[in-house]
Structure formats: structure tokens, C-alpha cells
Amino acid sequence: MAGGYYKIKRGESLTFWERLYLPEIFRGLSVTTRHFIPNWISTIIAYITRTPEKRKIMTIYYPEELPEIPDSYRGKPVLVRAGNGATKCVACGLCEVACPPKCISIVGGNRSDGTRYPETYTLDGSRCIFCGLCEEACPVEAIVMSHRYQDLCEHDRSKMIYSKEDLLVPEKDLQSRLDFIRRRAYGKCNY
């Protein structure tokens, strides 16, 4: 079953039994039968005993079962909302430059205390290729790749252009990813 490896011997020419063809057909049938019968029986048993983890089929029942997402997974890019409620972004434009499909566009502005901030931060979700280069380029950890992959599909393409407000996510929701970035950036030997 799953996980087993078969070592296939490939001869230069076919043997007599292989040229006879019929035994090979039965071998082919036996391979599929070896998958079919155990899968069938285990599925029925799993259904009767209500133990879905015991079925031998590895299919994920998607909307009900969700896959485990590793920290290194790159989902929808989001802006980090810092403790004071504003974005960490300083509108330096490095992500704009680093982005391969050029899907980020920033209009920067100055706050009253002289710090820079993005007046608008537009990310075209339909062009984004989830490469994570913006995250690597960002000097202040303002934009990170979240683990969100659901509900990114739309019926209307214009809805896929995200504004700053759409992108802002509280910092505590992104803690695992931020930790991962720091591990990767500052301690390459640690992971």
C-alpha cells in the first residue's frame, strides 16, 4: 500500500514470459486488485465503526478536515498591525521593488511626528504569486506571509485588489510566522 516501494528490474530485452503477454496482464490486474480490495474493505469498516482515521485512503476530506500548515508556508501576504493599532510599514518601497509581478504599490506620507507611513498600500491579490520576497525585503517586519489560504477566490476580479485596511492583521495572530522569520534571519543554524 502507500509507502511501499517496488524495485523494478528492467532487462535489455523482454523475457519469454513477458513476450507471452498474458502473465503480464494478470500481474497488472493483481496490482490494481491489491489496491482495490483493501481500500474497499477498509473504507467500509471505517464507515461502520466510525473511525475515519483507519481507512487506508489518504484523501483529505477538505472542508471538514484541514491540512496541517507548517510555519514555512506562504499564504496571503498581510501587513502587521502593531500594538498601537497602526501598521509597522515605513513606506520605504523595498517590497514594491522586490515584488516579481509588481503587485504592490505604495503611496507614502509623513505623520505629524515625522515618521513615514503608507497613505495607501495596495496589493493586487490576483497578481500575487505568494513568493515571499516582499517579506524578505521588508526591513521592519511590516509585511509577512500569513498562513491564510482559504477564501482567496472571488467571483469578481476587482474584489481581489486589497487595500491597507484589508491587509492589516493583528500581530498576535502572526506570532508563529514572525518567530519563523526571526529564526531564519538571525539564527540559520537553529532550525
Added chain:
Amino acid sequence: MDITLIPGYQYMPELVEMMLKIVFIFTMNVGVFAPLLGYVERKQSALMQDRIGANRAAILGFTIFGLWHTMTDAIKLIAKEDFIPEGADKPLHFLAPFVAVVPALIAFAVIPFGGTYYLWGHEAHLIIADLDVGILFIFAVAGIGTYGAVIAAWASNNNWSLLGGVRTAAQMVSYEVAMGLTIVGVLMVYESLKLTEIALIQEDFFMWGIFLQPVGFLLFLACALAENKRVPFDIPEAESELIAGYFTEYSGLKFAMFWMAEFVEIVTISAILTVLFFGAWHIPFVTHDGLLSLLTSVVGADIGNLLLMFIHLAVFWGKVCFLIVFLMLIRWSLPRFRYDQIMKLGWKIILPLALVNILATGVILLVVK
């Protein structure tokens, strides 16, 4: 009103029996097996590929293992646009699916699906028409079934369809010859063309065709698969070469009819194999009379006969189901032959082997007698 006053009243039981049998076969094929085979094909292929298969459609939260998907397919296909391509021969385009379906259903007329039972003074034979040409009738009807594909191919005004039709014609002609010869060995052993007689001889477990004619069985299986135009012999509808072969230009209900024809043909082939090689409705080591006397002693003659009939029907259709699963297994396991390989297999391997089989059977029969 006195029933005897109706003209021809003495034929009434026969007429009712005939109607019942036709309705039964029709519902079994069109109502039960054709939709179920769509489901089996889906689910079995899924399980063979370590997938789970269709299971999302639900009514009131019940998915019943994805069986609703058969219904959704049917609804979808009925609601789909019926497309006729430009430049097509409209009457023929309309006619072709029917020509494909009807022969597949008619072939069932000569296949016995049960023995003879005495029910309340009436003798019931579970076969629609017990012709003395039996198996030849099936070949004849299968030959007519080819025209469905050929007409569809021609009427579609499409090059791929036409190629599919030409391939169908070539394949059918080649394999019909081989198929006829493979079956001769069986006919020699049982000394009859009547399928009922062949079935009755197989009451003895060791007289089953699979034991007497193993080579004949393999060859006939190969030919039957080729006649059915399914993988590994699906060269007329080879998807990688001809899009969908002769039904490329069919959509909606007509496409569904081609599909149904294919499924009905599978059922027919399974039934023929059951009758010729797997002892028809007989249970191994249990004779008709033995079981009947046992049942009669328990519940009486009439009910006993009725019970026996249902047992035999269950056994027959059970064997058919088993063979269907086997045919599906072949369909989802083996790769498609190349066109020249199919022709080579038909003319250079199966045909000579069938002739040798006939010769060997003849010699053995001479020696035994």
C-alpha cells in the same frame, strides 16, 4: 365479468408473463444497472487509485456513499444543451444513439436468467425468447449495434468522429469473426446453440464452461471487450488521438445514451459470460431438484418454486455483478493497445488460437466418446 369471455383469454398468462419478463429486463438494464454502473465505474476507479471518489452530494445530510452523484449526472445531462453541429446530417445524428442502445437491449431477449418454475399451475420460463439459434442471435444483434457508432461518426461532420467510425467498423469486423470462432468450442462441448440448454447442462459444477473451455473463455473475453469498445480496446474513442471518437459531437442526453449503450453492453457481456462459462443461475454442488424438494418440504410447492426462482435470480445477477466488477477492473488496469496491435491481436493471435481450440476440442471429444 367472466374472464373467459375475453377473446384469447387462454393466452393471458403467457402474455402477462412475457410482459413481466420484458419489463424486468428493461428495468434491470436501464433502470438499475446503467445508472449503477456509472457509480461503480467512478467509485471502483477511485478505490483502485487510492482515492475516495464522489461523496459530496447529499440529500438531508445523507450521502449514501456518493450514490447521489449518479442522479446529479442524470439531471445535468438532461438539462444540458442538445447540440447539433453545423453541416451535420440531422436525422442520422438523431438516430444514431438509438441505434446504439436498442440492439444492446435486444440482445438480452435470448439470455436465460433463470430456469423453469411451476407457479400455481403455470409454467414460467425465465427467458424472453428461447430461440434455437440462441447465441447466433446475439452475434447478429451485436453486429447491428456497430451501426450506432458508424452512423454517429458519419452524421457528425467531424474528422475525428469519422476516423473513430472507420476504426470502429474495422475493429468490429475483425473481432466478430474471431468472436464467432472462439465460441464454437463451447458449442461443440454442449452440442447446442440454445442458451437454455447450455445453462441446464451446467447444473453440474464440473460441467461449467470455465473448466471445459478455459482457453475459449479467455479468447471470448478478449473479443467481447473489443466488441464493447472499452479500454484496452477503446481505439475508436481514443481520447489522446481522437478527442472522443465517434461521439465527439454529441452532448447532453444523446451522449448519455451512448454511455448507456456502453453500460448495457457490459451487462449483456457479463450475462453471456455467466450463461456460457459460469453455470448461469446454478449454485455449485446444489441441484435444481434437490433445492426445490427441500423448499417444497418446508413451505409447499408453489411458494417453494417462487422462493427458488428468487434464489436463482439472486445467484444469476450476483454472478453478473461479479463479472461486471471484473470487467471494470480490466478497464481501469490495462493501457490501451495501439491500432496495429489490436489488428494483430485479432487476426494473428486470437483467430489462430480459436482455430486450434476448435481442433483440440474436437479431438478430445472424439477420444472421450
Added chain:
Amino acid sequence: MQLLMFYLIGFFAVLSAVSMIVVRKPLNSALFLILNMICLAGLFALLNAHLIAVLQIIVYAGAIMVLVLFVIMVLNLREKDGDITVRKVAAQFVGIIVVSVVMVMVGASVDPSAISALGSASPEFGTVVGVGKTLFTDYILPFEIVSVLLLAAIIGAVILSKSKV
């Protein structure tokens, strides 16, 4: 009942035979020929000659006509719109006259008393047993000769179709 069936099948047989000639498209014409064959098989079946009926379908409708269709499809014979010329009209006119003359002559030459004098065939006629017995007892020599002829034809076909080495 039998008479009704006979008239029904006969009507369709004649209809399809006429249509076969009249229809312009080659494929439709071939399909009508198939229908005609099937109707003929039905007539044989009405005469209790089951084997011949089935063989009619297997050999003619099943095998030979598939080859005819095959050729039509390979050559891709589509309907060609020809102009109606004087010559064509004249040819049709002459054809109708010839056919009617032949029909009248055939009708006149048939002797009704001869038909009734033929008598009825044995009940075994045309069944598998009947044909088998006749073939392998009375006509064994012609049967064998025909088989040798067919064998020669097969070998000839193989040699003719074999490409030169």
C-alpha cells in the same frame, strides 16, 4: 397475426429497397440497404427459418454492409449537387419504362397454380438442425468444394495484399 406481420415487414422491405435507389446520399442509401436486409431477415424468421434469418443479419447486415460503409467513409463520399440536365431526366424516364415492362413480364410469367403445387416445407426447414443435416449429408461435396474455394481465396487475398519484400 402472421399475415399482418408479413405485410408490415414486407411494406418496410419494399419501402427501404425503393428508398435505397432513390436517396441521393451514398451513406443513406447503404443504410436503407441494411434496413432492407433486416426486413428480409424478418421475413425469413416468419417462415420459421431462424438460422437463415440470423445468418442474413450476421453476414449481410453485420459484416458486408459494415465493409461497404467503411469504404464509403474512407472515400468520404459526400452528396454532390448535380444539375438536373435533360440527359438525366431522359435517363430516369427510360429507367421507369424499363422497370415497369420487366415487372409486367414477371407478373405475367408467374403461374399461380405452380405456387400452390409447391407444398409446405417440413417443420425442420431452416432451423439449425434442418440446415445442418442437409448441409452435412446431402450437400457434403459442394460444401467441401466451396470451403476449398474459400481457402484458395483467402490465400490469394493474403498474397495480393502482402507488400513486396
Added chain:
Amino acid sequence: MGVENEEQGFEHVLGDSVILTTVEQVVGWGRKFSFFLYPFITACCGMEFMSVAGPRYDIDRFGAALPRFSPRQADLLIVVGTISHKQLPILNKVYNQMAEPKWVFAYGACVVSGGMYDNYSTAQGIDTILPVDVYVPGCPPRPEMVFDGLMKLQDIVQNEKFSKWPRGAGKYTAEELK
């Protein structure tokens, strides 16, 4: 817009036609669980599409497993991979060949908007020539994202009115695309 007005008119004439609504619901239910795909695969997303159809994720669970390679029999045109301007007439032809009702599924960033390829040779999204029902971003999208899109499409199909069909041919003719 015109379609919507007609729809209102249609509903107005029939009133609260329970029967029509029920039939629409039933047919919509049948259609949404029985997509026959036409996979129009040109590029790397195809690999990920195989994973969607494979045992791990199994698109067959949604009843959308049967790829029909004849557009006449397909319901859902799944456009997978970069569509260059040379490909557009072909895609348009396939779409026009499909029998009604038909839906279009944009799979991956290149199909949705041109993605990375903001250049002269690539079509900036197939919605420039076809009406697209669901856009699934990603390069390539995760199989779960595809299923999300498929379920969104199922929601639309469930509640569709018959008056939406036929949808007709694509926006441009073959000559205009050349």
C-alpha cells in the same frame, strides 16, 4: 445588466412561481455536483492540477472528475497555465464549442490577471475575452484553494436562474482575436 432586467420581468410575469424555482433548484443541484471538466492546460499549474485530481485531494469527491476531452460534453472549462496571445483564439474556440450551460474557472495567477508576465506576449487575464465565474489566485494555487473556488462556483450554480442561459459565444470573434 440587461439580463438582470429580463430576469425581473420574467419573475414578474410568473409571480412567485414555486414550481419554477423548485425545478431551478433541483437542476442547479444536479449541475453543481456533476461538472465534467475540460482541462485547458498550458503550463506549470498543470502539475498542481494533477495533484488536485490525484488521490490526496481528489476532485472527484465534488463530482467533477470526468475530464471530457470533447468540449461538447464538458461543463466547466478549467483554464490552467499562462495564456499567451497566440493561445487566445484557441481558448475562445474551445469556449464557443462548449454546449450550454458552461462555466469558466480561472486557475492560477497567470490566468486570473497575467500574474508575473506583465508583458507584450501574455494575455492579462482571460476575462479580457471570456466571462469567468471563479478566479483562483496563486502560483500555483494550493489544492484547497481550488476546492474553495469550486465550492464557490457550486454556490452560484445552485442558485442560477434558467434565464441566465444561453450565455452565447465569447466577447470577440476569431478574426478580432487575430
